[in-house]
Amino acid sequence: MGLLIRIVELLIVLVPLIGLIYGGFKAVEKVRERTELEGGGAPQPGASERTSKAAQWQAITRMVREHDRTDTRWLDYELDVSKLLDYPLMTDMRDPLTQRFHRAKLRADMLRPADPGDLLDDSEAARQYLDAVEEYVTAFDVAEAEAIRKRRSGFSRDEQQRLSRAHGAMRIATDSAATPQERERAFDVARRELDGLIVLPERTRSAIERGIAGELGG
Structure with a gap:
């Protein structure tokens, strides 16, 4: 009879304690789930590296498109001799802006990779190419604006x-x-x-x- 009383007393103590532990466990689970949803989950091994590669690839492909776009703009002059003679500054190598544009184009063309994917494993080559395309685009914009402004007045x-x-x-x-x-x-x-x-x-x-x-x- 005494043993039965002790068991009952023990259950009276343990049952609330078990409920408290279980409630705390569920609360922790909910906090963890909310954090994962808001923060995208716990970082996985290599996730940072993959994010960096993806950002680098976006930058490279964006520069390749800018390179192509500027080449097309220059091609409009090369294939339209009438336009070229309307804005002769675009080929007047006496002008510093024209010299800068043609030098920048040459450098960008020389640094352009056969396969853009090759630049993912060569950060220095990627940086040089991105800088070269940026200079090419800028130099073309400046030279064209000046050629349109001056036409033949120079x-x-x-x-x-x-x-x-x-x-x-x-x-x-x-x-x-x-x-x-x-x-x-x-x-x-x-x-x-x-x-x-x-x-x-x-x-x-x-x-x-x-x-x-x-x-x-x-």
Whole structure:
């Protein structure tokens, strides 16, 4: 009888204690779950490194797109000789802004990776490429803004007349309705007028020469 009383007394003490422990355990569980939901869960091994790689990849791909976008803007000039002669400062290598733009383009092109993924394992190469593209984009923006602002005003009266004559000759040289001989003579005139003023980009010259050669070949 005495043993039974002791068991009852023990249960009276333990039952509330067990409830208290269980309640505390559930409260801790709820706090932990809330923290995981708000903070994205406990950091997993390598999570920081993966986040860093993802950020680096976004920066690299963004710069590649900026590189391509600026190349396309420059291509508009290379493939449109009329636009190029309207804004001759873009190829006037006497101008410091033009020099800066062309140097920046060359450096960005040289540092551009064949595969952007290669830069993920070479932080120094990635940094150099990102800096080069940033300089290229900035230099192009500045050179283009100045070329649009000045148009031909940076040239003397005689030079402006030469540019106008070259512009007219280029219209004939790129006119498919003109005879091959007319186009060829006009291109020769344009090159003489531009000699010492601006240098036509290689892509521009090649496109015109191929067009004339194609007509002659036909």
